[in-house]
Structure formats: C-alpha cells, structure tokens
Amino acid sequence: MWPMKTALLDILTQTLTGLYRSGVFSTDLLAKGITPQLTHTRDKQFGDLTCNIALLCAKLLQQNPREIAERIVEALPPLPMVKKIEIAGPGFINFYMRDDLSTQIIGQILSQGGEYGKSSYGSLERVHIEYVSANPTGPLHVGHGRGAAYGATLANILKASGFSVHSEYYVNDAGRQMDILAASVWCRYNEYCGESFPFPDNAYQGDYVKDIAKALFAKTGSHFQRKTEDIMAALSSVDKTNKDTYIDALIAYLKTTLGDEHYRELHQTGLNTLQNDIKDDLAQFGVTFDKWFSERSLADEGKIEKSLQDLQKTGYTYEQAGALWFKSTAFGDDKDRVLIRDNGQPTYFASDVAYQLDKYQRGFTKLINVFGADHHGYVPRLRAFLTALGKDTDGSFFAPLVQFAILWRGDEKVSMSTRSGEYVTLRELRNEVGNDATRFFYVMRKHEQHMDFDLTLAKSESNDNPVYYIQYAHARICSVKHQLAEKGLHHNVENGLAHVNLLSLQNEKDLMDSLGRFPELIILGAKNFETHGIPHYLRELASLFHTYYNSQQFLVDETTLRDARLCLVNAIQVVLQNGLSLLGVSAPDSM
RNA sequence: GCGCCCGUAGCUCAGUUGGAUAGAGUGUUGGCCUCCGAAGCCAAAGGUCAGAGGUUCGAAUCCUCUCGGGCGCACCA
Missing domain, CATH: 3.40.50.620 (HUPs)
Known part of the structure; x- marks a missing residue:
C-alpha cells in the first residue's frame, strides 16, 4: 500500500499545481504551504485513503469545499490503482483502492523478508544519537x-x-x-x-x-x-x-x-x-553503543579550550568575580552560565559545549540528545550556545526528554535516591x-x-504483559508450520502467491491492510522520534492474527487455499519478527 | 515565585500533527476447546476528553485563564 500512497500523493500535488496554472484555482496552494495529505480511513465505508485538502483550502479559495473537491477529482489523471473515488461529507475525497493491490503486499513481504519495513527515507543522513x-x-x-x-x-x-x-x-x-x-x-x-x-x-x-x-x-x-x-x-x-x-x-x-x-x-x-x-x-x-565517549578526553585533547575560544569570539562571554561566563540569557536562557569557575576549572557545561561542537565537527548533520526529564532545564543553555555559534540554524539539534518511570510496589511509591543507594537497579528489574x-x-x-511501572504487577503477573500476547502469535505461527510438516504436507509458496485473491474474508483484508502499513509506521516514528507506535501496531497485528486463527483453519484440505493462507501467515510472521527486532525483543518459536 | 511536561472509560494508555459516530488493553459480567497451542477468541457494560472561555465549516488536538499532579530553577553532573 505504501508505495501506492506516496505515488497517489504526488499525483494529487501535481494536480493542484495544474489547477492553479490553468486558472481554475485563484491561489497557488503549495506556495501558501498547503499540501495535500492522505490518511488511512478509520472506517472502510469512507474508502481506503482519504484526503481533506478541499476543506483546508476552502477559505483561501473562497469556494465551497465540495465544489473544490469536484474540481480536483475532475482534473485527476486516470489512476489504475484506484477502483473508485467519492466525495463525501463536507468535502473529503475518498479513494477506494483496487482489491488486488492489498494482496500484492504478501508477495512483497515474502520476497523482502527481514528487509521489509525498511526505507530510504533518511537518505543516509548522518545522525548522532547520544x-x-x-x-x-x-x-x-x-x-x-x-x-x-x-x-x-x-x-x-x-x-x-x-x-x-x-x-x-x-x-x-x-x-x-x-x-x-x-x-x-x-x-x-x-x-x-x-x-x-x-x-x-x-x-x-x-x-x-x-x-x-x-x-x-x-x-x-x-x-x-x-x-x-x-x-x-x-x-x-x-x-x-x-x-x-x-x-x-x-x-x-x-x-x-x-x-x-x-x-x-x-x-x-x-x-x-x-x-x-x-x-x-x-x-x-x-x-550497545558505537562509541563510549570520554568527557576527560575533551580536556586532554584541548577541545574545551578550543571551543571556549570559539565562543569568546562571538562576544557572548564575559568575566565576573574571577569566572568566565556565557551570556546565554541573550538566547532565551533563564540566567547566564559559568564556563570556567573562579578556581580555573571548567564546568560540566564547558565540557558539553566542546562535546556538542565535536559532534558537528565529526560531520553529523542531525544530533539527538536523549535526556532524562529532570535535565530539561539544561536544554535552553545548550540551544543558546549552539545559536551563538551559528549551529542548529537548520534545526539539526534535538533533545527528546524521557520522563521518569514512577515505580510502584503495590500501592506504595518507591522512593528513588541515588545517593542513599535506595533504588531498584535495572539489573534487578531485568x-x-x-x-x-x-x-x-x-x-x-x-x-x-x-x-507508572508497577513492580508487583510486572513481577507477579508477567503473563498479562502485552509482549507475551505478541510473542504468542509468533509462536502459534511456528506451531502451525510444525503441524504442517507433521501432517506430511508441503507449502507451495508459488502456488499460494498465485492465488492470494482467494483471501477475501474481511479478516484477511484487515490483516493485509495492517501489514501494508508497517513501513510508513516506521517512518512516522523516525520523523517524530517516537517508539510507542511499534508496540501498539504489533499488538493490533497480533490481535488480528489471533482472531483469524480462531475463526479459520489454515491447514485445510484444499491445497490452493491452504497455500494462499500460509503465505499470509508467513507474511505476518515476517512483520512480527521485524517489528519485535526493532524493539530488541525476541520472537520465540515456542513458549 | 518562574519555567518545562502532563490531565482521555474504575485502572494503565492510544488517538495518523485540526477531520467524519473518541479507541485499545486491563478489570467487571456472560459465552467459546472431540477442532493448526485457551498465554487465545466472541459479546455486553463503561466518557461533560480536568474545568471555563476563545480561534473556524469542524477542537481531545491550537490560544488564554483556573484547578490538580510530576519535574526543574548550582561556579553538581
């Protein structure tokens, strides 16, 4: 589904430009920053993909949104992948995709295997993540x-x-x-x-x-x-x-x-x-990390001194009470920050200035600093010096904050103090x-x-943890394959792929739909620096599979239908494996 | 006091960047194994999206205020 979606999006964009050039639309929407978006519908009665562009630009064009939608639909070139286009509600353009399109995803997944889900979205841009x-x-x-x-x-x-x-x-x-x-x-x-x-x-x-x-x-x-x-x-x-x-x-x-x-x-x-x-x-x-970077090495290699010189050249530093200060308030920070203490020692901040600059000097064009939420107050001063030195003008510096996991032991909150040594270690938790x-x-x-991380729940009832639900789906698939062999049957993949059109149950369609969304889901995560979409997606996929498993027998007597269903099941297995692998979670054959 | 994050079903959380009737899990209640693994499936019930204004065709989502919770406010790292 995904390549079709981007292709369709391109066509829509071109169509809008065409409508402006030919004078049908009075405004160049793209120049105004209004770009069409295609989203998956929540309800299949509205088709497979929907576009709300007509609603977005109604005010600008001073036209009825339904009318705009009609103009757009009229101007679209023939679309072989689309079965039907409908204008619905206040002006949504709904696309109904051809049925064989979704079944094609199975062959694609089986041929790509572990590569399915990967994309070239990032264009090999060099990202540094700390x-x-x-x-x-x-x-x-x-x-x-x-x-x-x-x-x-x-x-x-x-x-x-x-x-x-x-x-x-x-x-x-x-x-x-x-x-x-x-x-x-x-x-x-x-x-x-x-x-x-x-x-x-x-x-x-x-x-x-x-x-x-x-x-x-x-x-x-x-x-x-x-x-x-x-x-x-x-x-x-x-x-x-x-x-x-x-x-x-x-x-x-x-x-x-x-x-x-x-x-x-x-x-x-x-x-x-x-x-x-x-x-x-x-x-x-x-x-694991590609590199363990020593703070001390910055001082040893003179990088702190060098970067402070660079910072001093900007004119945003001054001396006061024997210390060297950075005027970070000029860039929105709460207060100015000390770089060199009155005793001559550089502060942690001074090291970090050198470290961040070193990342840029090593050629990284996107910097991701994952901070604990308790360090959020630190971000403005980092941005301040980057701005002073003309870095991050293109928004290349990111500081996603990870909030605390609040531990509970039953109804009691576990107090965390590093100093007192009273805390639950990661090792204990693992x-x-x-x-x-x-x-x-x-x-x-x-x-x-x-x-909220409830330890008693996590420990005593670990079976309720959703990860087992997903792993169970994977183990079930392995078990089905085992049964296939035990019955002396063979899965003819070619035959199955040639007859995926037999997979016409609603549940099967839902599964193929879900499988097709996997690649763009990963891109969405990469765009927003979000991880939680993957677990939620995998849970949903596992749920669709379990429903399928309970309603249909896979190892049926009709060879062709069996081959086709096993192809779908194999594709599900591939996506479960690829998804779990992204999370660093195992996909066991049995449990 | 100032700043950042958050407030969605009893509980834990999603919500495709402003879209169509707000969704899952868990818990509760009731069903489903002579059948590829019941760590599963099906169904019911559960909501003033903290509250009040505002922005517009349209708000859980954006702006302001109030209430409530978490975290910061070092010449520590």
Missing part, C-alpha cells in the same frame, strides 16, 4: 533503563528508515561527582582496614562502593590506609556542619596525602569498575521481569509521558 550517559557513580537504575530502551529502539527505527546512525554514551569521567565517588571508595576502604573514620552523609552510600573498596584492598593491600586521628587532625579546621565543604576538604586531603599517582589509581578503580558494570548491564539488555518484557514495557508508552 543516550543513557549516566554518571559512572553507581549501577543503572530503572530510570536509566527507560532511556536505554528508548534510545536503542529509536536508533533502530532511524536505521530502518535509512539514516546513517552513530550511537554514543557520554562518560562523565571528570568532575566533582567522580571525586566524590573516589572519596566514597576510599572511606569504605579505610573502614575495611580497621579505621573508624565516620562515613560522610553525602558520599555514595550503596553497597557496591564497599565491593569496590574490598577489591582495591585485595589488589593493593593497605597502601591507601590513613589513621583516623591523622584524618581528623587534617580536617580539624573544616566546618563539619556543611556537607559540601566537608567532602570537598576530604577530597583535597586525599589528593594531597595520596599523591597524584595514587589518587588517580583510586579514582580510576571506581570509574573502571562501574563503567564496566554499566557496559555489561546494557549489553545484557541488548543495548532479572525479575525479563529483558523482553522490560524493553517492550519501556517503549510502549510515549517517551514524554509519565509512566
């Missing part, structure tokens, strides 16, 4: 999981739509949070050595910190140990009621007492352990619910929609 990018200061939690599932699925959708996609995880391996992690590891390590120095409130509380400390001790012995009284003495002048200054003082003390080399080793141990853990976790979740259900569940909701 997602997850969680700080390596602890294991991924269920909030990160949603971003991971969304980003990976979106990347798949973009690839299938003909974009050249490069995916990246930005590793925040520099900055204060990593120092706090290092300090946290060291405190646990020192405890392990037998010291009784109190663990700071705002250090990372999770048990994984203890594991890292233990491993560090096993590897290095008590080399990093410091006596409690020595630490107390060193920190005696620090205000212990202010958590932030206290932990910063502790970090400064560690850097001094351990020396550069050993501090780096401590720092690196925490980083490596957690990053590997995250990498492993995501790989098991079916989420182990209890399963990868398939987890991935499916995450992307079946619109990414900007808040999502």
